[in-house]
Amino acid sequence: MKAGKIRVGVLTGGASAERDISLATGAQIAASLDSNRFEVVLLDPLAFMARNPEITAEQREQAQRLITGGGQLDPMHQLPRGLEKQIESASRALVPATRVMANVEPIDVVLIALHGTWGEDGRIQGLLDTIGVPYTGSGVLASALAMDKEVAKQVLAAAGLDVPRGVVVTGTTKSDLELATSVGLPAFVKPVASGSSVGASIVAQAADLPPAISLALKYDSRALVEEQITGGRELTVAVIGNDDLTALPVIEILTKRAFFDYSAKYDAGESEEVCPADIPPDAAKRAQDLAVRAHRALHCRGMSRLDLMWSKDRMVALEVNTIPGMTANSLLPKAARAAGIKFGDLLERFIDWALEDARRRAR
Numbered sequence: 001m002k003a004g005k006i007r008v009g010v011l012t013g014g015a016s017a018e019r020d021i022s023l024a025t026g027a028q029i030a031a032s033l034d035s036n037r038f039e040v041v042l043l044d045p046l047a048f049m050a051r052n053p054e055i056t057a058e059q060r061e062q063a064q065r066l067i068t069g070g071g072q073l074d075p076m077h078q079l080p081r082g083l084e085k086q087i088e089s090a091s092r093a094l095v096p097a098t099r100v101m102a103n104v105e106p107i108d109v110v111l112i113a114l115h116g117t118w119g120e121d122g123r124i125q126g127l128l129d130t131i132g133v134p135y136t137g138s139g140v141l142a143s144a145l146a147m148d149k150e151v152a153k154q155v156l157a158a159a160g161l162d163v164p165r166g167v168v169v170t171g172t173t174k175s176d177l178e179l180a181t182s183v184g185l186p187a188f189v190k191p192v193a194s195g196s197s198v199g200a201s202i203v204a205q206a207a208d209l210p211p212a213i214s215l216a217l218k219y220d221s222r223a224l225v226e227e228q229i230t231g232g233r234e235l236t237v238a239v240i241g242n243d244d245l246t247a248l249p250v251i252e253i254l255t256k257r258a259f260f261d262y263s264a265k266y267d268a269g270e271s272e273e274v275c276p277a278d279i280p281p282d283a284a285k286r287a288q289d290l291a292v293r294a295h296r297a298l299h300c301r302g303m304s305r306l307d308l309m310w311s312k313d314r315m316v317a318l319e320v321n322t323i324p325g326m327t328a329n330s331l332l333p334k335a336a337r338a339a340g341i342k343f344g345d346l347l348e349r350f351i352d353w354a355l356e357d358a359r360r361r362a363r
């Protein structure tokens with residue numbers, strides 16, 4: 001280890017459906033950190049999971065191979081176009097994260113480049129707290145709260161934000177459907193915890209309600225049935241900072257599709273992101289204030305991104321992401337660039353805030 005450099009473990013890969021995106025993110029992050037200041041190791045937390053019954057047998061086997069150094073892991077899905085090279089280079093460089101626990105691989109700070117289950121929901125944060133390694137972004141509480149859209153909405157509503165009216169169902173029995181129908185049409189149905197719009201759909205007529213609920217319940221044991229916020233514009237606002245928070249320029253999402261679904265998010269040409277959004281300054285200010293309020297209400301640290309629907313005089317909070325997309329072209333890095341913050345500098349700030357928090361907590 002070279003004296004003086006901060007050793008950053010970029011946590012990438014993992015067991016979520018977003019493993020491949022995470023690997024591409026990890027590769028970009030490793031390439032963007034200042035090599036004069038940082039020494040970077042790509043750490044795969046899948047190594048922790050070799051005996052986890054909640055992942056597939058194939059994933060457990062991959063985890064075992066990672067620990068025993070049994071060669072490169074196979075990609076889980078067809079690789080997203082344009083990112084293949086980055087994903088492959090990250091896969092080759094992966095070190096099992098278990099080495100950090102055994103202290104074979106001493107790490108000063110972890111930069112979490114994971115999304116969704118096991119990465120964004122507080123579980124990996126709890127493990128890192130327990131072993132005493134500082135990490136970027138939100139802690140256990142904010143991560144777990146934001147991931148659970150049912151509870152997050154309650155917290156946001158209590159903080160005075162407007163959230164979609166809605167109910168939670170766990171099946172398609174007569175009483176579930178009665179409850180779901182009480183929301184009215186059109187409705188929007190989605191799993192309580194998911195990402196990338198997986199399992200989400202618009203329900204325009206009553207007959208579509210049961211299949212929409214069944215689809216959402218494939219991804220979670222609870223489904224949210226919400227009023228669909230229609231006729232408005234979709235905005236997203238990122239917040240960065242530790243104690244002093246900065247709301248980045250508002251982004252407007254324009255899509256040709258019925259909503260910002262999986263294809264709109266990942267297929268080229270299906271949507272457009274306008275940053276800064278072409279909206280009146282008072283609307284931008286209102287959206288930014290809401291994003292800061294949401295960040296505080298959920299006790300986020302370092303970064304967050306509030307998704308909003310702006311319809312007539314309502315600005316409705318859909319959800320907060322505690323680990324927003326972090327490839328160089330993702331929404332938050334794009335908004336940071338519009339505010340004059342380069343990708344590498346943004347990452348450096350996240351690391352410095354994590355170290356600052358850790359110093360404050362140390363005894």
Ligand SMILES: Nc1ncnc2c1ncn2[C@@H]1O[C@H](COP(=O)(O)OP(=O)(O)OP(=O)(O)O)[C@@H](O)[C@H]1O
Binds near residue numbers: 164200228261
């Ligand atoms: N109540 C609603 N009314 C109208 N549209 C909605 C509603 N809820 C969600 N949407 C649409 O579905 C998309 C995905 O919803 P949401 O952001 O809650 O889920 P997600 O899958 O967690 O997204 P992400 O990829 O940002 O983590 C939104 O960007 C929006 O276009």
Ligand SMILES: [Mg+2]
Binds near residue numbers: 307
């Ligand atoms: Mg969203």
